[in-house]
Amino acid sequence: MADPVAEPDSPPTGYRLLLPEDWVQIPLRPGEAEEAVRSLVTSAFARVPADVPRDKLTALRLELERRLRAAVAEARRAKALEMYLPVKLAGEVNLGASFTVSNARLTARSGPDGDLGRVSDPAEIAVQLLSGNGAASTSEMDLSSGEVDGALAVRRERVVPAAPERGVELASRRVEYLVAVPGDPSQWLVAAFSTIGAGNPRDDLADATVEWFDALMTTFRWSWT
Incomplete structure (x- = not known):
């Protein structure tokens, strides 16, 4: 872990997680996601018994x-x-849970002396970063703050209702760091983690x-390469 006292000279170039073997990463850059989906589907059906009817297998x-392509499209949006x-050990892909990693940028604010200041209150940070997706009120959030690998972190948990008009048939539990x-x-x-549980x-x-997911985030580490 980096020394929490020393300020790094430059931002990290990446991150790493201790991802279990039954989880896979799909990069979302053009071309890479499509190749990853093809590879995942091929792997998922590699151990299907030979006596499974071909028409059923194709469907x-x-x-x-x-x-998978729909999940990629949603993540890209x-x-x-x-x-x-x-990915289940039996080779079946389970889409009941997933998480994504993205970047967000705070809008700089001017302080009383005209200098650009930093937003330090975790609740204010969360509202500023998350208000763009319809959650402008902290009263709607299970909100807490702490550190991840020595860096300030805000954790938000909420339940998002189903939206059949958008093809979302089930409510989901969301946790964002x-x-x-x-x-x-x-x-x-x-x-950002999402799960539908067993339907509830x-x-x-x-x-x-x-x-x-909370345990996984304790393994998060920045990397400089």
């Missing part, structure tokens, strides 16, 4: 690829850099996966 494969998905980027006061990294965002499965 399942097309449906999986459709769902959110301007995410990477998307992470769980907003982490200040060392060496760049205006830039923040956002790790407040059920035991949702609770367990949220706890898993």
Whole structure:
């Protein structure tokens, strides 16, 4: 872990997580995501028994690829850099939970002396960064603050209702970590986790996966290369 007292001379060039083997990363840059989806689908069907009817297999494969492409498109609309998905040991892709990593930038504000100041209150940071997606009130959030790898971090948890008109049939539990980027006061990294649990965002499965994501974020480390 970097020395929390020393200010880095330059922002980090990346990050790393201790990702379990049954989770995969899909980079969202053009071309890379499509190749990753193809590779994931091929891997998922590599161990399908030979006696499975080909027409059924083809339909399942097309449906999986459709769902993965839809997840990629949604992550890109959110301007995410990477998307992470769980893959069951049996080779089936489970889209009941996922998380993305993206960047956010604070708008500079002028202080009383005219100089650009830093926003230091975690609640104010969260409101400024998150108000653009319809959550302008902290009363609607389960909001807390702390540190991730020595950097100021804000954690928000909420339940997002279903929206059938947008193709979202189930409510989801969302957890977001907003982490200040060392060496760049205006830039923040956002790790956004989503789960539908077993169909109820407040059920035991949702609770367990949220706890898993919180544990995963304790392994987050900045990297300079």
